[in-house]
Amino acid sequence: MRLRTLSIDAQKCTACRACELVCSYHHEGVFSPFLSRIRVVRLHGSNVPVVCANCARPACVEVCPTEAIRIDRDVGVVRIVEEECIGCGECITACPFGAADFNEEKGVAFICDLCDGEPVCVSNCIYGALSFQPVRSVAQGKRRVTAQLRLASQESN
């Protein structure tokens, strides 16, 4: 399969936080940014959505004492099995991005599950700060931007 990823263009984010609202509703049936798997960090006029990177060698999987976090290769996602989570918070500490958080009511940790392949945050992101695309396309897009920048700098020299 072709691995797809949630790609973030922070420049386009306006911090409307629709992603947080639709995510928490989709997963928990309530509107609460604190239960959203994606969070927008606002930094005085710059806004950066932060979400699980679905690492190939996830720190959360390594530290989980009950092996409740597994890589689901069908969707290409790191997933927490709620029934097996004991709520120790080791994954939250281990995640280098702050992408795992804790549901106090349920007593379990949560991370982005890419909505099983159709992320609701992406379809509600009006300005395209979020997109869901193959990892290869992300890399290819970035290469093309890099190439154009290099070309421009050569031409101006």
Place this chain on the structure above:
Amino acid sequence: MIRNISEQRILNVDLTSGQTWVEDLPREELFRFLGGRGIAAKILYQRVNAGIDPLGPENVLIFSTGTLTGTSAPSSGRSSVTCKGPATGLYLKVSVGGHLGAELKYAGYDHIVFSGASERPVYLWIDDGQVEIRNAHHLWGKGTRETDRLIKEGVGDEEVQTAVIGPGGENKVLFACIMVSLYNSASRGGVGAVMGSKNLKAVAVRGHGGLRVAEGEAYFDLATRMRQELAEDAGTESLYNWGTSGSIPGLNEMGMLAAYNFNQVTIEGAERLSGQHLVDEGYLTGRESCFSCSTACHRYVRSKSERYGDVNDSGPELETVMALGAECGIVETEAVLKANQLCNDYGLDTISMGHVLSWAMECYEKGLLKGEAEELDLRFGNADAQLEMIRRIAFREGKLGDLLANGTKRAAEEVGHDSWKWTIQAKGLEQSAVDTRAAKSYALAFAVNPRGPDHLMTETYAEFGFTEESRALIRKITGDERYANPTLLDKRAEIVRWHEDCYAASEALGFCVFTSTAAFAVNPENMAQLFGHALGLEFSEEELMLGGRRIVTVERCFNAREGARRKDDHLPWRMMNEPVPEGPNQGMVTDREMLDRLLDQYYELHGWDPETGIPKQKTLEALSLLELCGDVAQLRVGIVGSAN
């Protein structure tokens, strides 16, 4: 805590005794007053007796969130602040965006009602269920930015949302504002002065809860559809690209760009005040949304100049560049960005500030202001003098700063001669820079606006008929598209009343009125449906608009009880007596006779007494307001109170 949206909670804070307590709002009150602005109007009516000093402890200050704030409904994140206003002595409601409202909801409260006054400076810290009145000695005297920073540092959380006053509010400048979420302003009428009079420096909120609606799927699906429609709405595209000040070139072309204290309606170099210019010249650093809004009309700008230093701030909005810029004869971009930043940091309303200064400039040029004005050479176009006066007004420094801090109505009483004719104010509030001579629905809406003449209680953009959607709305209201013509007097009452109802309902639910009356993807029909899904009941467009009218009527009753009558429903003198001097609208004016005709139609439509403008008993009865506002119907026959 996750709670149901229909279970509203009111946090009461008595600053005199230091006590706080929570009340539950009866559900039927929510159906009747819809939420936010409506609930606040009702509380104000019940808790503030006629004749009290707006800057005394008897006044209340109410922070209200919209009923749907905190949900995925698009552009539903707005809050309001309500009190008896110090500039007018009448009802005052100010709407504001940002993220504070949603945060307050998640902390578990829908409204905060401040009463009394603290002996020493304090701020309110809400950390979910924990409410604490804290010492604000270290914050007093600080600008709004520094205050926000110190609060966040003090509580150890960068993501706290705040509402803060600056020196303007502390010094009870009668047009002091409250800065919300750092960059959004609850601007008008001196709400910041009321906060200052209570020694309340700030409100800081952190909430980790959430909200549940009754009919989840139906609500979520409709909200999602509305967000998509809003994104495709022609009205939002320009707001995203250029912000509100994207209208500057068009207004200048139409001869509707107020300049030089309304002595001109165009200005040379206007483009330098425009949103397009901010983008083209690289001032713009970012576009931002309020909570749950996908329009992103809010701006971040940066400028570096030798003369005005480093400016790094939000805004400026259309009305800001008109008031601080064109009205003061200033078109230098950096100067206006600097003036905007000063007003934000001192916590001052830019609309009133601009019109206070443009009036002072006219007075000075006509020889009525001496002394400090002469030393500063306070002529039109002098940006340095303007910046210095903003500072002096914020601190009430010197005789002139102190005089102007009271607004143009009171200042003109001191300066005398004909200077009152040049004040761009009515009821004591400086009018926004809309030319009410050339658009008659605007004229009527401004004249009857309970807080004074501006576009932020009822703007009737549709009457211009610029877009297909606007023309369709005018057809819906009046039955005929040809009434989409701002120069007509006919049907203006109908157009104004519809917009009043829609504004009140939008703001009760938390919606930004841009999305319901300038863009149209949020409209009474889908607002009513969302409200119904949220609360789990059938709710029609008619019921929603009737709720809006109920709110408008309570606000009217509050003013009637304070002694306001038909004679108070007028426009600034210049709008009624000096015709537009140039351009396509040359010669137009909204004179007494025209205004009287508009008022007659409007009062009749509302069921208000034509002589006094007070709602009739049967009108109150039809809106089931007799119990709340019945005392007002008695005023007409002179049984209770006195009409001053």
